Amino acid sequence: MDHSVPTVGIDVAYVAGLARLRLSPEEIETFGNQLEQVLAYVKKLEEVDVQDVVLAGEEKGFQNRLRLDLALPELSPNEALENAPQQRGGLFLVPRIIE
């Protein structure tokens, strides 16, 4: 697999869609220029030899720490709903997703 940094510029409108951000045309242009600069800067990571690096959590013998599988006191339904932008009948009211 080719691990070199792609040279193609960032498609801000596309990435904004992935990030669920609705940006103005002015923002798309400004962010595009600024992020190009940042991406040009981070290209320097290509200089580092990362062969044989073992990532954290991938070392031999590494074990995840898990909590006990016990029911603990949590927020009551009313507390969980206190900040809901819209609610009805003890439930969060959200926009329709199935037509």
Add this chain to the structure above:
Amino acid sequence: MSIAFATIHELRKQLLAKEVHPKEVVESLLDRISSVDSRIKAYNYLHPERALESAEKADVSLPLGGIPIAVKDLISVRGEPCTCSSRLLEGYIAPYDATVIERLRAAGAILLGRTNMDEFAMGSSTENSAWGVTRNPWDLSRVPGGSSGGSAAAVAAQEAIAALGSDTGGSIRQPAAFCGCVGLKPTYGRVSRYGLTAFASSLDQIGPLTKTVADAGLLLEIIAGADPRDNTCEPEPAPSFSTKLGEEIRGMTLGVPKEYFVSGMDPEVEAAMQKAIAHLEGLGAILREISLPHTPYSIATYYLVATAEASANLARFDGMRYGRRAPGCNDLLETYGRTRDEGFGREVKRRILLGTYSLSSGYYDAYYLRAQKVRMRIREDFLTAFRDCQAIVTPTSPMPAFRLGERTEDPLQMYLADIFTIAVNLAGLCAISLPCGFTQAGLPIGLQIIGPMRKEETVLQVGYAYEQSTSWHTLRPPLG
């Protein structure tokens, strides 16, 4: 002198001797805040009645009994707003206490108010706040640093006895340096993150901002320790961090990384640093040049790792269960898009975009994965260096506080200001910043002492030895 000017340790003595009542302490701070905070704007909001009520029934025999503490506005306090200085969380009321807040309460502390910050802790100047900028108490035309700029400015301006902040890439230490107070970033896993609004989960730590090194140690002892609600938190109980305070540092080896003294550092910062090094030698420490060869890659690594984690963490702010929801939208995607566009400020959007991009299909290996690998190299640098020294000394920031607006238009320039603090988070280490001098224009300069993982007592010991043999920590900003 006003009670507000006291340290935690001084105040504890006075409270135990019944020379002052906790209510007088709160009143004194509220007076101070009303006389200076219109100029500083360290606080996002205060709860005077609640603080006075807590003061009435405070138990001064507890470790922080009757001591007011300010809290950065991204840590949950039950029944209070937690805005993260973002419009997106305007009106939100936290329904639970963060673990650190439970511990402050159990120790008898009084919660005074919530301090300003860069939105979602993204920034180095506290200019990215939806509620307005905080100003540096030493020079009102300059930034207090960030992202915990409100906490640092509150402590420096004597509007708080001490404060909590959070540090993802320097957000406690850099504002402490800019404001002339003490800031401690604990080892990753030392303090529970339960109830801390997540920015970059593998880097974030809560820590104290205080007037003295001893106060930082005391406050850390209260908030540190195992928490079953945060599995990244060390399972062992936290030790006493202050046991080595007052022990001499004679014979201790301190590393000075040669890569940190390259071009670009402010000459006055460099001069202060050389004096600090000579002073530590005068105390009997052995200063040794060390190498951290991957230093030039730390900022690039950080801005890929931190933004990737942020883009995932901030996906939860979608306007469905809490926070603001854009009105009048036609469908779900428009609701998400407009809620987030209207709610988030520009720096937050920029970082979400960068993080989303570096995690997206086709770019993941080249950006995010490579950055995670370089991060391991940075960590190895420190592990190697700590074979030859017990702590590392550096400037906290390559420059003193910059002017408001000076760097806002150039994100990359703003990022480069974090060069000396970022690697500590990437490697999971602990570090403290404390005052080590002033520029001719009267701006504070910070000395950073970096320790290996779980060696807070060492950085506190070195910091204390330096602090107690100098007088920088006794100087106060000219606010009247």
